[in-house]
Amino acid sequence: VTEMIEGIRAACGEDFIIQVLYSPVEENLLDLGNNSACMKLEEGIAMAKLFEQAGASSLHVRSSMYGNHAAGFMQDLTHVPVPGHTSFGTVMDYSQHMDGMLNGQWDGTAGLLNIATEIKKNVSIPVGVVGCMDPRLAPDLVNNAIADGDVDFVLMTRPLLADPALPNKLKEGRHDEVAPCAHCLTCFDRTLDGSRNLYCRVNATITRAYDEDMPEGTDLVPAVESKNVMVIGGGPSGMEAARVAALRGHTVTLYEKSGSTGGKLSFAAAVKGPHEKIADHAAYLKRQLELASVEVVTGQEADAAFVEEKAPDAVVVATGGRRTMIDIPGSDRAQVCSIQDYASQDFGDHVVVVGANLQAVDFAVYLMRDLGKKVTIVHDGTEEDISAGAPLYPRASNLAWIRAKGCQIYNESRLTEITDSSVTIVTSYGTEETIDADNVVSCINMLPDDSLAAALGDARQVIVVGDAMEPGTICHAIATGNIAARQIAP
Numbered sequence: 039v040t041e042m043i044e045g046i047r048a049a050c051g052e053d054f055i056i057q058v059l060y061s062p063v064e065e066n067l068l069d070l071g072n073n074s075a076c077m078k079l080e081e082g083i084a085m086a087k088l089f090e091q092a093g094a095s096s097l098h099v100r101s102s103m104y105g106n107h108a109a110g111f112m113q114d115l116t117h118v119p120v121p122g123h124t125s126f127g128t129v130m131d132y133s134q135h136m137d138g139m140l141n142g143q144w145d146g147t148a149g150l151l152n153i154a155t156e157i158k159k160n161v162s163i164p165v166g167v168v169g170c171m172d173p174r175l176a177p178d179l180v181n182n183a184i185a186d187g188d189v190d191f192v193l194m195t196r197p198l199l200a201d202p203a204l205p206n207k208l209k210e211g212r213h214d215e216v217a218p219c220a221h222c223l224t225c226f227d228r229t230l231d232g233s234r235n236l237y238c239r240v241n242a243t244i245t246r247a248y249d250e251d252m253p254e255g256t257d258l259v260p261a262v263e264s265k266n267v268m269v270i271g272g273g274p275s276g277m278e279a280a281r282v283a284a285l286r287g288h289t290v291t292l293y294e295k296s297g298s299t300g301g302k303l304s305f306a307a308a309v310k311g312p313h314e315k316i317a318d319h320a321a322y323l324k325r326q327l328e329l330a331s332v333e334v335v336t337g338q339e340a341d342a343a344f345v346e347e348k349a350p351d352a353v354v355v356a357t358g359g360r361r362t363m364i365d366i367p368g369s370d371r372a373q374v375c376s377i378q379d380y381a382s383q384d385f386g387d388h389v390v391v392v393g394a395n396l397q398a399v400d401f402a403v404y405l406m407r408d409l410g411k412k413v414t415i416v417h418d419g420t421e422e423d424i425s426a427g428a429p430l431y432p433r434a435s436n437l438a439w440i441r442a443k444g445c446q447i448y449n450e451s452r453l454t455e456i457t458d459s460s461v462t463i464v465t466s467y468g469t470e471e472t473i474d475a476d477n478v479v480s481c482i483n484m485l486p487d488d489s490l491a492a493a494l495g496d497a498r499q500v501i502v503v504g505d506a507m508e509p510g511t512i513c514h515a516i517a518t519g520n521i522a523a524r525q526i527a528p
Contacts, residue, residue: 039085040092047093058089059098061110063153065136067124068105076104079137079153083160096164098193099154101136108431112196113169114146114221117313118435119403121145125435127442145313146170146221148179155188164190172197173208174216175315199225200240214325217241218318223429224513234430239513240319242278242520251521261287261527268293268350269332270340270490273301274512275504275519276356277323282523283354284330291350292332295339299324301358302505305378306512309397309404316512342493352499352526355491356519359484359505364392368456369478377401377481386476390461391415392453393481396511399425399433401481402440413440414473415447416463424449427511453478484509501525 039058046056062082066073086097100111106125109115116123121142122130132142139153147170154167171192173180183189197204201217208216217240225244228236238244247256265288269280272294284290292299300320307316327334338344345353363369363376375383377397389405391398394417405411417423424447425433441447450466461475486509488502503518504510 043092113149265351271356272299275515278519398481
């Protein structure tokens with residue numbers, strides 16, 4: 039590395055900037071604790087001095103965590119689903135692993151700051167640090183680190199994908215207008231074979247701008263003629279559609295049959311906890327509706343007759359999907375509920391979750407981590423179907439953790455009967471098994487529900503978005519809502 043620095047300096051001159059990205063401290067997550075071959079802090083300091091002597095202009099501090107590449111620069115991944123989790127079922131001790139230098143107290147935020155500070159003490163060139171340095175989450179921590187000389191600059195990617203205007207909004211005191219990075223790692227989901235693409239949960243333009251969904255690019259095209267737009271449903275897809283349509287110049291009214299907006303974001307925030315900043319996302323969308331002058335009407339169900347009465351020019355149907363219940367002997371018992379009604383249940387020690395989609399796995403994590411329950415998952419799909427649609431890294435981490443905690447997942451299996459204290463299943467081998475079950479939670483895949491759109495006919499422009507079009511993730515909901523709003527009177 040020093041030879042490369044010296045060669046570049048000789049070829050390009052003294053005013054050419056050479057920044058070295060390296061890992062002063064490493065850890066072996068694949069075989070936790072077997073770290074004799076990993077970089078230690080004193081070695082990292084010695085390297086920093088060598089890089090400076092060779093002619094480096096600045097240093098970019100990150101880490102390497104063998105077995106979990108992304109966790110080396112996105113420390114929040116080692117907090118899925120619990121702080122210190124390695125994605126291999128083991129949990130780091132922050133006082134011991136990574137030379138005790140990894141800060142685990144802020145859910146991954148500024149996890150490598152202490153390491154960068156130690157490096158800066160030993161060199162005179164600027165030192166920057168990466169690793170969940172999101173100034174929206176910890177403005178005082180980040181600003182004070184620079185003001186106090188602990189580091190010279192910070193590096194970030196994900197917060198700027200979510201909101202490229204983040205620095206200016208924070209500078210202007212518009213904290214509540216920042217589109218919040220969810221730290222969900224949807225943006226780190228691209229596969230080498232191209233079967234999964236890189237998207238952003240909160241910013242639908244990422245990798246879609248200038249493509250077939252958004253040929254106009256990132257910026258919104260003002261509507262040639264302002265239309266009266268009705269958005270039916272106040273979940274994430276409806277809120278995003280209303281926001282974008284209003285910003286384009288349309289007059290927008292959003293109708294939500296419940297008492298508040300947010301839809302399933304409230305459920306997701308309660309089950310997932312604070313890590314993915316889902317409550318922040320819901321608050322951001324609500325604030326955006328205010329700024330865009332969207333009229334929000336809650337407690338109003340909008341059926342076809344109501345739409346005809348209001349006679350809008352365009353309708354965005356964001357009414358969500360349909361969730362069906364299991365239908366077997368015993369499924370009418372009091373201890374059986376749908377996942378959306380979980381809050382009404384008193385859970386015993388043993389819970390059987392029927393279904394293995396993204397929501398089912400998140401719910402299993404919630405039951406085990408937050409409530410201390412023993413969980414069994416039963417579904418009729420394959421191993422590949424488990425948590426389908428979840429970003430790859432969090433999916434692997436969640437599955438490793440629940441399995442390490444004893445969750446049994448029965449693939450290609452089905453329930454046949456529910457009793458007061460157990461369930462009977464038929465396994466993929468054709469055998470019958472009886473499993474302890476104080477509660478059974480149905481989390482069968484949702485079905486799209488475009489019945490309202492069908493009832494409206496073609497008298498006006500009608501666009502179906504979110505789960506009503508195809509049940510999916512929050513990312514899917516935001517994207518379909520954003521794209522739909524761009525298609526209204528283009």
